[in-house]
Amino acid sequence: MLEVKGLSAAYGQHPALNKASVRVGKGEIVVILGANGAGKSTLLKAISGICEGKVTGSARMNGHELVGMKPDRIVEEGIALVPEGRGIFGDLTVEENLTLGAYSERAKDAERTNLDRVYTLFPKLLERRKQVARTMSGGEQQMVAIGRAMMSNPAILTLDEPSLGLSPLLSKELFQSLRAVRDTGIGILLVEQNAKASLAIADRGYLLENTEIIHEDTGANLAKDPAVQKAYLGGAAAKSARGPTRPGLEPGPRSAEAPDQVGGVAPAPRPAKGPSPSDIAAQAMSGLAPARPAKPAPPPTPRPAPPPAPPVARPAPRPALAATPTPTGIDTASIVAKAASQSSRKGAPPALPPRPAPMPEPPKPARASQPARPMPDLGHHSDRLRDMLEEIETAAQRARDRSRTRTRGKP
Numbered sequence: 549m550l551e552v553k554g555l556s557a558a559y560g561q562h563p564a565l566n567k568a569s570v571r572v573g574k575g576e577i578v579v580i581l582g583a584n585g586a587g588k589s590t591l592l593k594a595i596s597g598i599c600e601g602k603v604t605g606s607a608r609m610n611g612h613e614l615v616g617m618k619p620d621r622i623v624e625e626g627i628a629l630v631p632e633g634r635g636i637f638g639d640l641t642v643e644e645n646l647t648l649g650a651y652s653e654r655a656k657d658a659e660r661t662n663l664d665r666v667y668t669l670f671p672k673l674l675e676r677r678k679q680v681a682r683t684m685s686g687g688e689q690q691m692v693a694i695g696r697a698m699m700s701n702p703a704i705l706t707l708d709e710p711s712l713g714l715s716p717l718l719s720k721e722l723f724q725s726l727r728a729v730r731d732t733g734i735g736i737l738l739v740e741q742n743a744k745a746s747l748a749i750a751d752r753g754y755l756l757e758n759t760e761i762i763h764e765d766t767g768a769n770l771a772k773d774p775a776v777q778k779a780y781l782g783g784a785a786a787k788s789a790r791g792p793t794r795p796g797l798e799p800g801p802r803s804a805e806a807p808d809q810v811g812g813v814a815p816a817p818r819p820a821k822g823p824s825p826s827d828i829a830a831q832a833m834s835g836l837a838p839a840r841p842a843k844p845a846p847p848p849t850p851r852p853a854p855p856p857a858p859p860v861a862r863p864a865p866r867p868a869l870a871a872t873p874t875p876t877g878i879d880t881a882s883i884v885a886k887a888a889s890q891s892s893r894k895g896a897p898p899a900l901p902p903r904p905a906p907m908p909e910p911p912k913p914a915r916a917s918q919p920a921r922p923m924p925d926l927g928h929h930s931d932r933l934r935d936m937l938e939e940i941e942t943a944a945q946r947a948r949d950r951s952r953t954r955t956r957g958k959p
């Protein structure tokens with residue numbers, strides 16, 4: 549079904565994925581293990597058409613080339629991404645979140661069936677269908693995220709570290725759920741740091757090291773491979789093992805499953821690096837292409853300058869947005885509007901640094917010749933942007949005043 553061949557990705561001059569080849573069949577769970585920065589998320593993003601870097605090579609779904617396709621088209625081809633950080637709408641109910649996932653053409657006609665399937669797989673979501681998503685536990689929210697992806701009627705579900713931040717108990721439930729999803733015939737491509745649990749459910753797995761796939765085997769064989777145990781499973785078994793170690797297979801700072809996680813204590817949660825609400829809302833509006841996970845602040849090692857920001861594909865809005873209740877009886881347009889308003893409330897603040905305390909105003913000379921410029925209509929971000937523009941204008945005015953004072957002071 550999904551056949552990735554020689555897929556590469558680079559952010560500017562920085563290669564993040566080098567000629568990766570991976571395949572996922574119907575009803576198969578395939579796990580990708582790798583250290584921090586190995587290129588795992590980049591692989592998933594490149595397949596889903598949301599990689600910010602330059603992608604070359606091939607990723608085919610049932611023979612259709614995905615590289616170069618827009619993200620919403622890739623959803624139509626049957627690929628759904630559950631991004632790291634989940635990206636659900638906290639202010640919407642469970643059922644509203646799920647319904648947003650059914651916006652692709654391929655999902656519309658089967659919305660009722662897909663919703664029933666999600667509720668059968670995750671009975672808790674049925675119980676809590678009217679509950680506001682942000683009030684749910686981390687594990688339940690992850691189920692909402694997976695359920696929403698399944699509402700797009702995917703043939704392949706890709707998941708970026710779904711167990712991140714979950715307690716061992718919730719992680720266990722999650723991996724059991726993924727098994728159940730697989731049993732419905734959906735192929736699963738899973739990027740995980742919980743090597744033990746993911747290999748336990750995986751049919752096959754790949755090791756991704758320094759941008760390259762260095763090994764492929766069955767989940768069972770990988771789980772007992774001494775080199776894999778050393779690198780990803782805490783190393784206890786590997787220490788006594790005499791088997792050869794694979795060159796280059798070194799544990800990354802986060803690749804080795806924390807021994808306490810194996811032992812049953814929750815790992816220290818990493819900061820979420822999910823897509824911003826505005827990203828998700830924009831994508832919801834544009835046909836529910838998979839959400840674009842935001843990158844966290846750059847690591848201490850300097851990153852190469854990113855390429856000039858490629859425009860994020862935002863397909864033309866669908867006419868059906870204004871439409872009619874869905875088969876579930878829910879008015880999708882009003883859910884999307886609600887999601888968008890949530891996004892506009894929450895989108896700006898995290899992205900912007902706190903405003904500095906205002907400087908004392910120097911006396912301004914009268915400037916009758918420059919009337920105030922009219923403010924363009926900036927939509928729902930206008931207040932924040934207006935404040936920023938005013939700050940810039942004030943700073944520029946101060947600079948002009950200072951330079952005028954200096955010029956006047958010169959003989």
Ligand SMILES: Nc1ncnc2c1ncn2[C@@H]1O[C@H](COP(=O)(O)OP(=O)(O)OP(=O)(O)O)[C@@H](O)[C@H]1O
Pocket residue numbers: 559562563564582583584585586587588589590591600601843851854
């Ligand atoms: N948008 C970006 N711009 C520039 N560099 C990036 C970007 N996204 C990722 N990278 C870099 O590409 C490399 C691979 O990143 P990627 O997120 O794919 O790794 P990963 O294996 O998923 O790591 P982690 O497990 O820490 O999420 C890293 O060196 C990372 O710093």
